[in-house]
Every structure is written in structure tokens, then in C-alpha cells.
Amino acid sequence: MANTSQSLRRAALLVSAVAVLGLTTACGDGSGTVSSPQTQSGTAAPAGGDPSADGSGTPASTSSGTSTATGSDSASSGSSTSTSGSGGTGGTSTDTGTASSSRCHTSELKAKVGGNDPGAGQENFPIVLTNASGRTCTVRGYPGAAFLNASGTQLGDDPQRETGSTATTVTLKPGQSAWAGLTFSNPEISGAKTATPSWLAVTPPDEQDALHVKWTNGAVPVSGNSSSVRLTVFSAGTGS
Secondary structure: OHHHHHHHHHHHHHHHHHHHHHHHHHHEOOOOOEOOOOEOOOOOOEOOOOOOEOOOOOEOOOOOOOOOHHHHOOOOOOOEEEEEOHHHOOEEEEEOOOOHHHEOOHHHEEEEEOOOOOEOOEEEEEEEEEEOOOOOEEEEOOOEEEEEOOOOOEEOOOOEEOOOOOOOEEEEOOOOEEEEEEEEEOHHHHOOEEEOOOEEEEEOOOOOOOEEEEOOOOOEEEEOOOOOEEEOOOEEOOOO
């Protein structure tokens, strides 16, 4: 009987060993590498895979992070639309009521930033373009604008266009000026993060080349709460 019991015990142990070996072979190749991908509950990616993938080997799409606030709005006037490229270095304005030959070109203008006219927690500066040529020309719509550091790198997002502004054609004889408002919340009140620019790049409507104006008005908001900078359309005069 003792020999029979020992034989049965050895047979049971042999069956268990074979079962364990079978499980090991199914789960791996002996080197610790899983032979087939395992999926995690709640995700489309294989276990241990790239969490940015969609499970098909194609990375999930992400936004570019590039601000296009100044390139997507249109002037309120039904006959004029304006766009401005990133950094204020490219502007396009289509005006069906103004001959393109009369438009003021960047090379014919000089730019400056007027004095601050603060109010209700806002900082308000006029961007002034003056016709420095010997001919009469026109401006219409929004300027392109961007704050730059000393090396020319843009600080913060592109300014946004003030809604409700109605674009009108401003005719400038030699020496005459037009102005557009540049406005932002006082960072000390809004709590926005700031940087101090060296330059303001200003692009006239419908032009590609920018004028660079020395910025001497201190820190400006670049991120965080109420960090938006806004622009209005051009009006006749200097804004002062």
C-alpha cells in the first residue's frame, strides 16, 4: 500500500509540473518577453505602449500651440476683412472699396507708440502710423503687432482683435497720421505673468513687412490671468 501511495503522489506532482510548464510557454518565450500585446482596461494603447498612440501605431494628433487670434477675425465692415500673421510680421487686408494702388506701404510709413491713457485697470496705448511719403495713401483695418525681446523673439501670444470695431478707410496726406489702440489689463491687478519687451513690431494693414518701435513702457502680460492684448482698427489722428 505504501508503494502505491508514493506512486500516486509522484504522478500528481508530475501532472502539476507539466501544467506549470504549459502556462509558462503560453505567456512568454523564456526571456521575460510577452509573446502577444496585452490591453489595459480603459485605454486604446497596448500595455506598456506609447500613451499618445491610438492603438493603431499612429500617434494621437496634438494641437500646434500656435496662436492665430490675430489671423482669424474679420473687420466688422462687410466690405473689409483683415488677417495678420504670427508675430505681427505678416498682414493681409482685402478691401473691395479701396484701390490697392492707394494703400500705404510699410516703406512709406513711420510708426510710434503714444503715451499711456490708463483707465479702469486697463493700459491703453495708441499705435500711430504717419505717412512719410510724398503721396496720399490709405490705411484700413487692424495692424499686426507683437512684443519682441532684444533678440527678436516674440513674447506672449498674438494680440486679439477687439470685437465690435468697424473698419473705415483712413486717407493720409503726406505728414498725416492714423492710430489703432493697443490695450491690456494692468498685470498688477490681473495677476498675469509679465515680460519686458525691447520692441513692438507693427505691421500696417495689407502689408508683410513690419516696423519696429522701441518699447519703453515697461512690463506687459504674456501668460496667465487676463493676459490678452487687444487691438482696435485704425482711426484718423494720433489718438491723443
